[in-house]
Amino acid sequence: MNRKRNTNRKDVYQTVTDQIVEAIENGAGEWQMPWHRMGEGLNRPVNIDTGNAYRGINIVALWASAQVRGYGSGTWGTYRQWQNEGCQVRKGEKASTVVFYKEFEVEDTDAQPGETTLEARRVARASSVFNADQVDGYDVDLPEPKDPVQAMTEADAFVANTQAVVRHGGARAYYNHGTDYIQMPDKDRFLGSETSSATESYYGTLLHELVHWTGVKKRCEREFGKRFGDDAYAIEELVAELGAAFLCADLGIAAEPRPDHASYIEHWLNVLKADNRAIFAAASKAAQATDFLTELQRHSEAA
Structure with a gap:
C-alpha cells in the first residue's frame, strides 16, 4: 500500500x-x-x-x-x-x-x-x-481594472508598511544582506514595454527585491543550500520572481519580464526537470514570504 x-x-x-x-x-x-x-x-x-x-x-x-x-x-x-x-x-x-x-x-x-x-x-x-x-452557461464577469495611480499608491503604502529600508541611486537593483537594505535605481531609469508602464516595471522590481528582503534569519529564514547546492541562488531568484508576481497580482500591477533574469531560464528548467518538487518548494517559500509581508500590513494598521 x-x-x-x-x-x-x-x-x-x-x-x-x-x-x-x-x-x-x-x-x-x-x-x-x-x-x-x-x-x-x-x-x-x-x-x-x-x-x-x-x-x-x-x-x-x-x-x-x-x-x-x-x-x-x-x-x-x-x-x-x-x-x-x-x-x-x-x-x-x-x-x-x-x-x-x-x-x-x-x-x-x-x-x-x-x-x-x-x-x-x-x-x-x-x-x-x-x-x-x-x-x-457561464457569464464571465470581468473585474474592473484598477486605476494605475491607485495601484501605485497602494504599492508605495505596502512597501512602506514593511519598514524595509529602500535607497535610490545607481543602475542596479539588489538587496544587500550585510546591511539589510534594498537598493533601487531612480524611477526615471526604468523603461516601459508593450505590457507594462515604466512605473509598473519599477514597482515589479521593487517587490522582487522586497521578497529577497524576507529571506534573512530574523524574517522567514530561507535557506536552500542543503537541498539544492549550487542551484540554491537560482532557486532564491525563482522565489523572488514568484513572490513578486503574487504581490503584483494582488496590487494590480503588471508583472514584467526582467531581462537580467534571461540567464536563469535555462537553469530553472534544468532544476525543475531534475527535481519535480523544486517548483513546489519555490512556490511554498514565495507564499510564505508574501504572507509575511501581508502580515506586516496588519501590524502597521493596528499600530
Whole structure:
C-alpha cells in the first residue's frame, strides 16, 4: 500500500511540474514566464465555488495552464463545481491539475518503548479543474481594472508598511544582506514595454527585491543550500520572481519580464526537470514570504 501511495505523490508532483515546464518552454524565447501577467489574468486565479484565490503552487500551475492554452479568465472549478453553478464543461475539454493536501496520522516509530505517539503527515493529492473559458452557461464577469495611480499608491503604502529600508541611486537593483537594505535605481531609469508602464516595471522590481528582503534569519529564514547546492541562488531568484508576481497580482500591477533574469531560464528548467518538487518548494517559500509581508500590513494598521 505504501508503494502505491508514493507513486501517486510522484505523479502529482510530476504532472504539475510538467504543466509549468511546458509554459516556460513555450515562452522562453521572449523570457515569458507563466507568472508574467496582464489584463484579467493579472489577478490570482479563483475558485468558482468558494470565491477564494488559489495559493502557492496552484497559482503558478493555473497561470501556466492559462498561458499555454490561451485562457483569458481567471476563474476555475472542478467538473462538479461547474455543474453546481448550472454550467457544463464542453465535451473534449482537457482538465488542468491543482494540488491539495490530505492530513493523516501515523504511529511515530521513534517513540520510546511502551509509548504510543501519533505523528501528523501530509500527502499531496491531485484535483482536476476547468477554466471558465471551457464551459457553457457561464457569464464571465470581468473585474474592473484598477486605476494605475491607485495601484501605485497602494504599492508605495505596502512597501512602506514593511519598514524595509529602500535607497535610490545607481543602475542596479539588489538587496544587500550585510546591511539589510534594498537598493533601487531612480524611477526615471526604468523603461516601459508593450505590457507594462515604466512605473509598473519599477514597482515589479521593487517587490522582487522586497521578497529577497524576507529571506534573512530574523524574517522567514530561507535557506536552500542543503537541498539544492549550487542551484540554491537560482532557486532564491525563482522565489523572488514568484513572490513578486503574487504581490503584483494582488496590487494590480503588471508583472514584467526582467531581462537580467534571461540567464536563469535555462537553469530553472534544468532544476525543475531534475527535481519535480523544486517548483513546489519555490512556490511554498514565495507564499510564505508574501504572507509575511501581508502580515506586516496588519501590524502597521493596528499600530
